Structure formats: structure tokens, C-alpha cells
Amino acid sequence: GAVVSQHPSRVICKSGTSVKIECRSLDFQATTMFWYRQFPKQSLMLMATSNEGSKATYEQGVEKDKFLINHASLTLSTLTVTSAHPEDSSFYICSAPEEPSGGERPDTQYFGPGTRLTVL
């Protein structure tokens, strides 16, 4: 089946630095990718929708200048956490839907394995 990878799987950084997280669809093209954030013992919150060839769409309350999203190609979206602070520490997960099936089943979402960010 389709696979979505994320890199790195874990990152520890100092406060004030920027961190880039990559999300790749390995054997399919994804014009859209989604970025979620998960706080410890909490659910996933949609942060933004990454669109290939256009600007990302951010959810209310998510700072677009803080969380930069670039959908560089049909298989790669990057999330850059700029000037990271300890409150940005979280588990970040991306997902990519397969192309619309047009049938009576949902478009399958493939989730990446997640990236755990720890900001010291």
C-alpha cells in the first residue's frame, strides 16, 4: 500500500532555532497534504492544509509565520517551525490522501509515522 514518510522521526533543538520536518509520499502523488499536531495524551489537531503549487491553508489560531509550509512537489511537503520555543514541543503528523476514487468509499488517508519535536 501507499506509504508516507516523515523525516526526522525525532528532533531536539534549542529554543530560538528553526526546525524543518519533511513529509513525503513514497509511491503516489499528493497534491494535498495535511499537517496535524498532537499534544501529549491529546487528540490530533489539524494545523494546515498544504497545497502543491499554492499557499497553504491554515486553521484558525495557527500562526502561518511561525509554521511555514512549503509543498515543493507532488511528493514533498515541508513544515518549518521557526524560532522554536518549548511550547512548540509536540508530535507532528502529516497525512496525504490518495487521488479521489470517485466511488463510494472515502479517499484513503495515509499518515506518516510522526515527528517528535522537543525544544529545550
Place this chain on the structure above:
Amino acid sequence: GEDVEQSLFLSVREGDSSVINCTYTDSSSTYLYWYKQEPGAGLQLLTYIFSNMDMKQDQRLTVLLNKKDKHLSLRIADTQTGDSAIYFCAESYAGNMLTFGGGTRLMVKP
């Protein structure tokens, strides 16, 4: 906005059945999903149900949907220790964006 709620915790003995419940508010939901998240890992789609269905069975998993009450449940038969994880229900409307519940932590005792 949409709201999806789940109970936080469920503990069962190995071999028993587990029932995880979920309620949602968006009546326009088209699909409802159950995802499994093991410690430190991403999400694994377990099953989904189309909103015009009442029940779906897939091996040990049974999904029941009461659209009138906006209530979704996941039953795991013969629960095993490997089923210990966090289970998220989610809903979507004809598209790809998912709204997740808070997750139910299932603990299976030997």
C-alpha cells in the same frame, strides 16, 4: 464547529470484548473512521463506515452507527494485549479533512 467526543479510558481483560464509544455533532458527516495509534507511532486506519450504513463488520471489528443519535461505536471481539493502544474516531464530510475525537486509551490486562 464540528465536535467529536470519546471517553478517555477503557480497561478490559484479555479475551473479553471491548466497546469504544464516540459521539459527534456534525450531521453532514459523510464518513466516520476508527484509527489506532500505538505508543510513539502514527495512525493506522482500522475501519470506516459510510454514513448511510448502520453496521460494518471486519474480522474482529464491528462498527455500529446510530445516525439519529450521532453515536458511533467500535467493538473489538476477543481483545488481545496487542490491541492496547489509543483509538481515535474521526469524521469527514465528503472530503479529506478529518476531525478527530480525543482518543480512548484501551488497556488490555492479561
